[in-house]
Amino acid sequence: MTVKIAIIGGTGVYDPNILENIHEEQLETEYGRTLVKIGEYKGKKVAFMARHGADHSVPPHLVNYRANIAGLKQLGVKNIFATAAVGSLNQSMKAEDFVFVDQFLDFTKVRKHTFFEGGENGVVHLDVTDPYCPELRRLLMEVSGNLGLTAHNGGTYVCTEGPRFETPAEIRMFARLGGDLVGMTSVPEVVLAREVQMCYATICMVTNYAAGIAEYKLSHQEVVEVMSKNVANLRRLIMETIESLEEGRTCSCQISHVDPV
Template sequence: MPEIAIIGGTGVYDPSILTDIHDDSITTPFGEVSFKTGIYNGVEVAFIPRHGSHHSIPPHKINYRANIWAIKKIGVKKIFATTAVGSLNPSMKPGDFVLIDQFLDFTKSRITTFFEGKDGKVVHADVSEPYCPHLRQVLKKAAGELGITAHMGGTYVCTEGPRFETPAEIKMYARFGGDLVGMTNVPEVTLAHEAEMCYATVSMVTNQAAGISQTPLTHAEVVATMEKNGANIKNLIMKSIELLTSVKEECHCASTIAEFGGFNI
């Protein structure tokens, strides 16, 4: 069973970084999830394209709970996720990677928890450190060895989508301390946190946000930047898998909700 999963965002649909690839599916309480598993460097890895293999699922329609539940069910302990983002921070330029450490949630219609009180269980998860510090250090080390620019830390503003943000919204997010803006990291990160798995996100800056960019925003621009840098993001994640055991594991991700009896499937 795979202990590592990759959740590929926009532009990261291709699991060909793995060998011995085969299709799998699993039925969850939230719907069926199809995914691929393969081998990298002797390690079994699960791969899920967040938007579907042909980018057919918009951000607000992604079945986040099903995806995370399925990943947990098959035995995964560590998740590397990728996201395409716009930048509010002048130091984070198109083509740069950011190893985010905080988020601001501006989504509107998404269910952000597995625990809705239906079984009499209410969980208040601590998200002081939403992204696994161990995986983030591994990613940092991998970026250094590969010579890839990766900012250590940044605040991801998650919006509902699928539209891009207005310049007024971007100005507000920047005043609130946001560095990057995207549409998919919440509730994925909080659900992974509740499911007691290590989770880290590699955000690739694809454009300057609305009002900062001198040109209108287009999805084609986002995809083009991701494709241009696709090799780098894949190399970064693969190198991180190689280095997992070389960085001392100091995190509490596996006991995030121990106070409430843990996450049981």
Template sequence: MPRLAIIGGTGIYDPSMLNGLKEHKVVTEYGEIDVITGHCCGEDIVFMNRHGKGHALPPHRVNYRGNIMALKNLGVERILATAAVGSLNPEMGPGSFVLCDQFMDFTKSRPQTFYEDGQKGVVHIDMTEPYCAELRNTIYEAACSEDIPVIQGGTYVCTEGPRFETPAEIRMYRQLGGDLVGMTGVPEVVLAREAEICYATVAVVTNYAAGIAREPLTHAEVLVAMRESSERFRKLILAFVKRVPHKRNCLCQNALGELGTLGK
């Protein structure tokens, strides 16, 4: 049973770091989800393309609940998610890897919880520490072991998309304390916590955000930047898998407390 999952975002579509690749369809109450399983460093790993095959789904149409529930049903305990982001922070330039530690949610129309029909009750999940500290530390140690610079900590601003942000919006996000801007981190991180799965995001800075960048932003620019970072990311994944402890020593696994666990 796989304990680890990698969620590939924009530009991270290639699971070739894994051996013995197999495609699967996982049936959930939120729909059928495609995943790929494989092996790496003695671990069974699930690879999920967040946007579907061929980047078919824009950020606001991604089936976030189906994706996380599929991983829960497969027995996944830890998720390393990738995200292509724009930077609001001069110290987080293009090419930077950032381990997010907080987020701000500016999405508008996405289901944010598994608990909304009344039958399961109401859950107000704690998000004081949205990203698993143990998982983040493991990723950071893996990066250091390979001399891959990683910035520890950054606030991810999630927008609805699929359009890029205006310079006025970017100025607002900066004033509120945002460091990075993307379109997919929420509700993924929230749903992972409800599913009691450890979750961490490695944000890959592809450009400076609108009004900071000198040129208009394009999706092609993002893809090129992600390709340029792909080899470093591959090395980081391999080092990370070797260092993941067998047992979890964090609070994520008991996030629902007396409410019980999801999907059991």
């Protein structure tokens, strides 16, 4: 079975029932085991993966990103739509806005960031000039406009280790470095997807302003509540984008951007 489209659901996006004829598969990879649910939407096969588990039991720094991406690669996935709940450092990106980020700043510390660690796989240097697929972002922007959603095409995602939230001092630093949004999951997921020639787009939903910008202390419950309030719009955006996506499309993301040593 070949599945060319995948959804990676982040916080607040655990329900695969936007699909029909769903079945679950357990995928064995050299990096570990991962679960995926496969269904159909408008005649297209779609894989759904809950990044944190169906019960949100896996914290961001312990997600097995390599097993997840390797498992999707086994299925034949070429296009990934990943969702992310984020805090905003940018006053123009407000709660419930969607942002299709185009750059990242990596402040993670303990994660495995690559499939290439020497040995049989060799050592490579990946070009990440455009880490998030420009074509998927363009399509998401077009669909969001048709749906009347407030969306921003482009933005810099600051990825922190978590699971704690950031300090106001860290947020001030990130803003000075050009960060627009802060979250805990985009890296290394986007990097791994690019290493195996997948088109990858992150659909960020702003849930709050970050620490020191918000006038109150942050809580995970607030994030979940905002996601729940706007999840119907998120589903419509994803599914109508999938409906518009040409499965046989080619893209520069699907060409190797690794420079072997």
